[in-house]
Amino acid sequence: MAKSLIPLDQLRPPEGLATGIDVIDDFLLWKGIPKGDLTLLSGKPGTGATSLWLQAAVQVQQQKKWVAWVNSDWELLPSALVSKKINLQKLLVVKKPEESSQLFWVLQEMISSGLFEMIGCHLQESCLKLHQLQKLKKMARTYQVALVIMSSSRSWPSQSLFSLVIDCQGDFFTIRRAAHRPTPFTIPGGLIYEDLMSQFKASSRSLLR
Template sequence: MSLESSETLQELKERFAEHLCSPEEVRHPEGVATGLEALDRFLFWNGIPKGALTLFNGSLGTGATSLWLEAAHRMVKAGKWVAWINHDVPLSPLPLKQKGMNLGHFVSIESPVSKSSGLSSGSSTKSADEIKSDEKAAQEKIFWLLQELMSSSLFELVGCDLGDQQLKDHQLRKLQAQARDSNVALVFFSQSQGAGHSQQRPQHRVRGSTASIFSLIVSFQKKRILIERALHRPTPHSLPRSVSYARFIINANTTLGDINRETGSDNGNENPLLETPRNFGSGY
């Protein structure tokens, strides 16, 4: 490059300085790889977006939590910290421990929503006003807990099982801003219980202004994964189930006998899963 052209380039930079973007502004946004190649390739972030909110909808046994666990495993393997907030179905990291995950970087937190509050069981001992008050208190506790996790600047991936709860739009927008500032991938889970359960839990469908708060919305179904919303990508977009996806799924109906056969353990006392058999994943 000649001296003259170099000077011309410098003049142009000075002239249009206020309109130029910094390298940080044009770089490809970060994502947390899930390991499901078809999904990661389709998404703009090559995985779950960091600095944004994601919503996973899925009935029990469809693999939403299992996919998150795979992403969490990859993060912890890279020396990062992840956190999970339980609802009424505890999440056990035992499958990840068997993979060699450093559980010192995996924090599982019991939901601030107590089962005794009647929110999950629909207790008839409380009036409608009392139940409404409990729901509001539960929302505030979950909202506060998520804020604390992200403000710690420790966690890069956070999963939260909403259960029967729904955060308000203004709460979600505050969390969206905080996730962006902290560069955290915040994933909410909403599910309905499948056949064989006495109570049905409706999936939380978000539309309009609420949907716009989430950069990614994925619905996990028996025969496909439906991407309902993904920034900078044509949606809805359907991904068929494949054999490769089966390894992500922890079947909610797996019996302890099935687990014993898979681990090759005939002696129940030797099977580490016997310590907390009902906590083998959350099954959705």
Template structure:
């Protein structure tokens, strides 16, 4: 059997590191997170899950992401649940209420699934936040939402105030919030779990986060 000759290496079009482009993402506005994550923020065109008990900062991080989106004069949407957004609080967080759609909490799982599809396929929003209450979608529904997000380049972020230990691979990013640290439980092409010391209240990080050097927890 005759061996096939390999092409000379100089004729092979290699891609340099400078030409490699990371997948699209939306900045969190927090350098310590953006620098660690492959997307330089949360993934655009994919699913993310932020989970933590009330007051630990999951919703606050989503508000921080919306600040970055509004700085580019783009739209965001939020579906109310356990954590509801109020105009008075948002105005203090430099949120442009004219570019934020807040939707009443659906009563049934099928209504939530339909609503998310409508928001994604409208192509109006850069990021959509959904606060989960007792309603949690099934895997085949998440798979469809994931495909729609990729098609319409929308970042869909679920916020869950009743954390679960199961790591669902349908979420490209999963973050768990505690009062004094954040754990990145899943992030594509990054070593996880990854702990960052600090606390977040109303989207303001304490001094550990202001330091550009990441502080790992032992």
């Protein structure tokens, strides 16, 4: 009988990083973006993918932890960082690698540094080969880092490597893949922006005190 008992630590849900958006965090087993794994946020510019990452970054920084972003064809705008109340002292922005082949090396170095809770970057599906994604996934698990990839493409052939896939379309957000959860799960964009605005107002009030 004793041999069949499962250790308590194995019964706990896997760790996650809260996005601060209740409707998403409450649905996901990790209560946010999974640590030690890959997440894909797909969506064209202006549909909320980067805003979602920034909102999660704020939550991480409130825990006195660091986040990082690798610039590519998409760069983080200073105005977005200010509006989201990002702590620039807990954010590392890496300039776009001169060659796409360097990107894989950069991501490996950042993950293995152990400095960051979450790393984000915008990529096209052709930027990383399947075996490279597999290695990054393994490294993310080893170092317990949340690697979040944003892409304007919805047709990544290697989507099965991502534990969490969210399709961002502005008017609605669809969770297409999430461990132990019924998917697809569609959330009206209004609910997400409502949470974003409440977080912004709360942050503004704290600054005024």
